[in-house]
Amino acid sequence: MNRSFDEKLALFAKLAVHEGLGLARGQELIVAAELIAAPLVRLIAAEAYRAGAKNVEVLWSDPELTLARFREGSDEAIAYAPNWLIDGVARAHRENAARLAISSTDPGLLARVAPDRVATQSKVQGAARKPVSDLVAGSAINWCVIGAASPAWAARVFPDLPTDRALAKLWDAIFLTSRVEEPDPVAAWVAHSESLEARVTTLEAARFDALHFTGPGTDLSVGLVEGHRWAGGRGRAKNGILCSPNIPTEEVFCMPHRLRVDGVVSSTMPLSVRGQMVDGIRVTFKEGQAVEATARQGEATFRKLLATDEHAGRLGEVALVPHSSKVRQAGVLFLNTLYDENAASHIAFGASYGENLSGYAEMSEAQRVARGANDSIVHVDWMIGSDRIDVDGVAKDGARTPLMRAGEWA
Amino acid sequence: MNRSFDEKLALFAKLAVHEGLGLARGQELIVAAELIAAPLVRLIAAEAYRAGAKNVEVLWSDPELTLARFREGSDEAIAYAPNWLIDGVARAHRENAARLAISSTDPGLLARVAPDRVATQSKVQGAARKPVSDLVAGSAINWCVIGAASPAWAARVFPDLPTDRALAKLWDAIFLTSRVEEPDPVAAWVAHSESLEARVTTLEAARFDALHFTGPGTDLSVGLVEGHRWAGGRGRAKNGILCSPNIPTEEVFCMPHRLRVDGVVSSTMPLSVRGQMVDGIRVTFKEGQAVEATARQGEATFRKLLATDEHAGRLGEVALVPHSSKVRQAGVLFLNTLYDENAASHIAFGASYGENLSGYAEMSEAQRVARGANDSIVHVDWMIGSDRIDVDGVAKDGARTPLMRAGEWA
Numbered sequence: 001m002n003r004s005f006d007e008k009l010a011l012f013a014k015l016a017v018h019e020g021l022g023l024a025r026g027q028e029l030i031v032a033a034e035l036i037a038a039p040l041v042r043l044i045a046a047e048a049y050r051a052g053a054k055n056v057e058v059l060w061s062d063p064e065l066t067l068a069r070f071r072e073g074s075d076e077a078i079a080y081a082p083n084w085l086i087d088g089v090a091r092a093h094r095e096n097a098a099r100l101a102i103s104s105t106d107p108g109l110l111a112r113v114a115p116d117r118v119a120t121q122s123k124v125q126g127a128a129r130k131p132v133s134d135l136v137a138g139s140a141i142n143w144c145v146i147g148a149a150s151p152a153w154a155a156r157v158f159p160d161l162p163t164d165r166a167l168a169k170l171w172d173a174i175f176l177t178s179r180v181e182e183p184d185p186v187a188a189w190v191a192h193s194e195s196l197e198a199r200v201t202t203l204e205a206a207r208f209d210a211l212h213f214t215g216p217g218t219d220l221s222v223g224l225v226e227g228h229r230w231a232g233g234r235g236r237a238k239n240g241i242l243c244s245p246n247i248p249t250e251e252v253f254c255m256p257h258r259l260r261v262d263g264v265v266s267s268t269m270p271l272s273v274r275g276q277m278v279d280g281i282r283v284t285f286k287e288g289q290a291v292e293a294t295a296r297q298g299e300a301t302f303r304k305l306l307a308t309d310e311h312a313g314r315l316g317e318v319a320l321v322p323h324s325s326k327v328r329q330a331g332v333l334f335l336n337t338l339y340d341e342n343a344a345s346h347i348a349f350g351a352s353y354g355e356n357l358s359g360y361a362e363m364s365e366a367q368r369v370a371r372g373a374n375d376s377i378v379h380v381d382w383m384i385g386s387d388r389i390d391v392d393g394v395a396k397d398g399a400r401t402p403l404m405r406a407g408e409w410a
Numbered sequence: 411m412n413r414s415f416d417e418k419l420a421l422f423a424k425l426a427v428h429e430g431l432g433l434a435r436g437q438e439l440i441v442a443a444e445l446i447a448a449p450l451v452r453l454i455a456a457e458a459y460r461a462g463a464k465n466v467e468v469l470w471s472d473p474e475l476t477l478a479r480f481r482e483g484s485d486e487a488i489a490y491a492p493n494w495l496i497d498g499v500a501r502a503h504r505e506n507a508a509r510l511a512i513s514s515t516d517p518g519l520l521a522r523v524a525p526d527r528v529a530t531q532s533k534v535q536g537a538a539r540k541p542v543s544d545l546v547a548g549s550a551i552n553w554c555v556i557g558a559a560s561p562a563w564a565a566r567v568f569p570d571l572p573t574d575r576a577l578a579k580l581w582d583a584i585f586l587t588s589r590v591e592e593p594d595p596v597a598a599w600v601a602h603s604e605s606l607e608a609r610v611t612t613l614e615a616a617r618f619d620a621l622h623f624t625g626p627g628t629d630l631s632v633g634l635v636e637g638h639r640w641a642g643g644r645g646r647a648k649n650g651i652l653c654s655p656n657i658p659t660e661e662v663f664c665m666p667h668r669l670r671v672d673g674v675v676s677s678t679m680p681l682s683v684r685g686q687m688v689d690g691i692r693v694t695f696k697e698g699q700a701v702e703a704t705a706r707q708g709e710a711t712f713r714k715l716l717a718t719d720e721h722a723g724r725l726g727e728v729a730l731v732p733h734s735s736k737v738r739q740a741g742v743l744f745l746n747t748l749y750d751e752n753a754a755s756h757i758a759f760g761a762s763y764g765e766n767l768s769g770y771a772e773m774s775e776a777q778r779v780a781r782g783a784n785d786s787i788v789h790v791d792w793m794i795g796s797d798r799i800d801v802d803g804v805a806k807d808g809a810r811t812p813l814m815r816a817g818e819w820a
Contacts, residue, residue: 026486035445035470042474049482054490056479060445060470064452069466072459076436080464084505088498095494 005171012146012180013043015247017051019189020144021098022243025052028097030089032059034104037148044100057097059089063109063152070113070121078121081128090131096239099136099143106152107335110275118274119304126308126377137379138354138361139235142243147174147338156335173332177248177339192326193244196233199252199409203230206401208393211254211318213265213345215389217282222318222347223260225372227358230254235355250327250342253319255356257372259288261315267295268344269383272335276301281382288314290349306349308378316352316374320345323387323407337381345385345404350378415581422556422590423453425657427461429599430554431508432653435462438507440499442469444514447558454510467507469499473519473562480523480531488531491538500541506649509546509553516562517745520685528684529714536718536787547789548764548771549645552653557584557748566745583742587658587749602736603654606643609662609819613640616811618803621664621728623675623755625799627692632728632757633670635782637768640664645765660737660752663729665766667782669698671725677705678754679793682745686711691792698724700759716759718788726762726784730755733797733817747791755795755814760788 003011017023029048033041045056069077093099110118126133136143149170151163158166175181182188213220232252234244262285270279280296290313295302306313319341321327327334327342334340352373354360360368369375391404402410413421427433439458443451455466479487503509520528536543546553559580561573568576585591592598623630642662644654672695680689690706700723705712716723729751731737737744737752744750762783764770770778779785801814812820 026484028490028492035448038445038472038474042472042478045475046478046482049478049484049487052484052486054484054486055492056475057492057495058470058472058475060468062448062452062468064448065455065466065468068452068456068459072456074436074459074462074464076462076464077459080438082438082465082467082502084498084502084507085467085495088494092492092494097494 008175008180009040010043011185012175012178013040013047015178015180015185015189016044016100016144016146017047019186020146020244020247021100021142022241023048023051023053023098023142024241026054028055028057028092028095029053029100030057030059030092030097031100031102032061033102033148034150035060035062036150037102037104040102040148063106066109070110070117078117079124081124083128086128086132090135093132093135093141096141098141101145102148103145103336103338104148104150104153105272105275105336106150107156107272108275108277109152111277113275115276115300115304118276118301119308122274123308123377130377133351133377137351139237141239142237142241143245144243144247145245145338146178146247147336149174153336157332173330173334177327177330177342179248189244193233196249196252200230200232203252203254206393208401209396210260210394211403212392212394212400213384213389215386217266218264218384218389220263220265220285221261221394222315223257225255225257225357227371228255229356229358231353231355238361246338248327248339248342250325251319251321251346253317253356255352255373256315256318256347257288258311258314258369258374259372261285261288265347265384267382267384268386268389269333269340270297270335271337271340271382273298273301273305273380277335278302290314305378305380309376311374311376312350312378314349314374315347316350316376316379317348317356317381319347319381320391320404321385322404322409323385340383341381344383345389345391346381346383348379348381350374350376350380418585418590419450420453421595422585422588423450423457425588425590425595425599426454426510426554426556427457429596430556430654430657431510431552432651433458433461433463433508433552434651436464438465438467438502438505439463439510440467440469440502440507441510441512442471443512443558444560445470445472446560447512447514450512450558473516476519480520480527488527489534491534493538496538496542500545503542503545503551506551508551511555512558513555513746513748514558514560514563515682515746516560516685517566517682518685518687519562521687523685525686525710525714528686528711529718532684533718533787540787543761543787547761549647551649552647552651553655554653554657555655555748556588556657557746559584563746567742583740583744586740587737587752589658599654603643606659606662610640610642613662613664616803618811619806620670620804621813622802622804622810623794623799625796627676628674628794628799630673630675630695631671631804632725633667635665635667635767637781638665639766639768641763641765648771656748658737658749658752660735661729661731663727663766665762665783666725666728666757667698668721668724668779668784669782671695671698675757675794677792677794678796678799679743679750680707680745681747681750681792683708683711683715683790687745688712700724715788715790719786721784721786722760722788724759724784725757726760726786726789727758727791729757729791730801730814731795732814732819733795750793751791754793755799755801756791756793758789758791760784760786760790
């Protein structure tokens with residue numbers, strides 16, 4: 001399609017409000033975005049008001065202010081989170097506000113900050129934000145994450161290009177993977193969602209007891225919780241609204257049992273953890289716990305992540321993504337999990353998602369844990385899929401069904 | 411001084427943090443600013459962290475989002491305020507967070523919006539924000555308001571100049587009036603504050619019963635409350651911190667008695683009320699209440715302001731500013747009250763300031779009203795001084811003392 005950048009941006013805003021959020025008339029919308037995303041935020045706000053939003057409140061962030069805190073802030077500042085604000089946001093979501101996060105993060109923003117300070121601040125923020133992340137992870141309200149290119153992010157992705165060309169190329173990749181380049185982006189998004197939802201139906205019916213990943217540096221068994229629910233594509237939030245929590249999304253995902261993960265697994269792509277690059281991860285699991293964890297780059301950051309809280313070293317998600325996904329086709333290493341996790345099968349350390357366990361909302365915390373759900377203030381995906389990885393579904397009686405061969409659906 | 415713009419901006423940031431706020435080590439700082447002020451906000455945040463702030467939280471606003479609400483928002487959106495956020499901010503201030511507001515407002519932002527919609531939104535926001543404005547007006551914490559030039563504001567002030575020249579001239583005027591052009595801005599600010607504080611001491615000692623303004627279109631008696639306190643320059647907040655609530659400031663101000671204002675008064679400068687221009691105001695007071703109010707421009711906006719709540723048509727402040735003030739010398743009509751109120755004597759409709767009444771903090775609401783304090787969700791200053799206005803101080807026995815002649819201290 002021969003559309004101008006402004007036309008694409010407007011289509012992207014519509015896609016986010018209507019398909020991403022499914023924003024309802026009279027609903028409030030909270031947007032989390034960096035200052036650099038202002039042009040997109042303004043289009044989204046206007047679209048949301050046209051859709052009948054009673055308020056669009058933008059929680060702006062600025063990487064320069066984040067850096068100022070790390071560079072100039074006292075130890076007290078590093079160990080502080082504004083509960084007065086976070087509690088207010090949690091209240092808004094309990095009062096049914098929808099949530100849109102726009103990711104523009106420079107994946108190497110905190111490269112020069114001491115990992116100790118980053119870990120302390122992440123832990124404090126994560127703990128303070130838990131009421132909000134629990135509402136989101138529990139699908140209490142309709143929510144969505146999208147991306148917006150920023151010069152700093154684009155420069156990491158295309159370090160050899162001048163800034164304006166890098167920025168344009170990153171926007172192209174965002175529009176492509178979000179289906180904004182399609183003749184009718186909304187129709188294309190719906191068709192794509194339906195194909196993921198069909199895959200979910202097939203996997204649901206199989207009632208696998210575990211998934212088994214094999215490939216170079218990987219021989220990993222991931223037990224699934226009993227009563228697990230596969231998810232992918234759109235999901236219905238508890239407030240009754242159908243939303244697409246990620247744009248783009250290419251994954252179908254399920255809940256690992258917190259005690260039933262065993263073997264060794266190697267990462268297949270680098271990732272940014274808390275503003276610092278981590279690559280070449282290799283982890284050995286025993287009864288669900290990461291007992292050995294190394295990384296060729298960013299090992300200190302990675303190990304601090306796993307030590308964030310008691311269960312940060314256990315899995316909360318396992319996801320299957322074919323090697324031929326639209327995100328992989330874009331041919332870009334985004335260094336941003338929203339995108340990269342949709343280019344490869346992946347697992348996540350930390351909190352599991354309530355939608356992956358039947359009856360989750362009605363269970364006590366103790367019941368959830370007994371069933372194998374994992375609770376943590378972190379949720380960090382990392383990619384373990386490639387065109388050299390096979391995945392089997394394993395039934396309770398040990399029978400194996402080939403799910404993926406050389407990274408593609410079998 | 412031959413300083414670069416960046417040097418002046420950095421000096422301005424230091425002045426705001428140290429003299430404006432008197433920010434204490436370990437204190438949190440809430441900054442309210444438009445996106446356009448980001449370069450100044452970043453300097454202020456870094457300075458605040460160096461001064462030991464435990465957090466700098468910026469509540470960003472964006473005129474485009476404000477306009478999107480008015481243009482595209484439903485009636486429900488116009489009648490809504492986010493209490494979850496405002497209550498959080500009030501909590502932060504009760505927990506001793508300091509407050510810095512940075513004004514960059516386009517004085518004609520809402521010129522094309524129906525006054526009804528503006529009045530409804532202002533009233534709802536004002537009512538929701540009352541817990542915050544009460545804490546500020548009651549000097550519970552150290553606070554400060556400064557300005558930052560924006561292209562939209564500069565274009566209204568210098569409509570005949572190209573944007574970049576208009577912006578540069580507005581910044582020049584901001585730096586000049588804020589004493590940033592002085593060899594030592596902090597020393598100059600302190601000396602200026604001390605001269606205002608000396609004026610306060612003289613007026614305090616006089617114990618006037620009323621002020622009497624006379625000039626073209628003006629013959630107004632403003633009764634002062636018993637136990638009134640003049641204020642000006644720096645003030646000590648209840649948390650013990652000495653701060654300069656306005657940069658710049660040229661005024662000394664006092665509390666009118668809500669029932670003892672009589673006569674007629676004419677405005678001497680235009681002003682922006684809720685994003686709409688108002689000019690040529692003429693008001694007749696009887697026993698404190700505005701009983702007739704007309705304006706040559708923006709009368710609908712002005713009358714809606716006075717009808718905001720029960721006491722919006724009574725005065726909360728009377729202030730004396732010599733015609734030779736630094737702001738007047740700048741020779742710029744700023745169309746922004748932070749500046750223009752410091753170019754001329756003025757009065758304000760709406761809420762009075764607790765610091766202007768001895769023992770205010772210990773009084774009940776009923777006691778305050780009985781003493782003549784005025785309570786309202788609005789506080790709008792308008793200029794009534796010029797080089798043709800005389801002001802007398804009137805003693806209880808009717809004896810008159812000339813305070814100002816032709817706009818200058820007598």
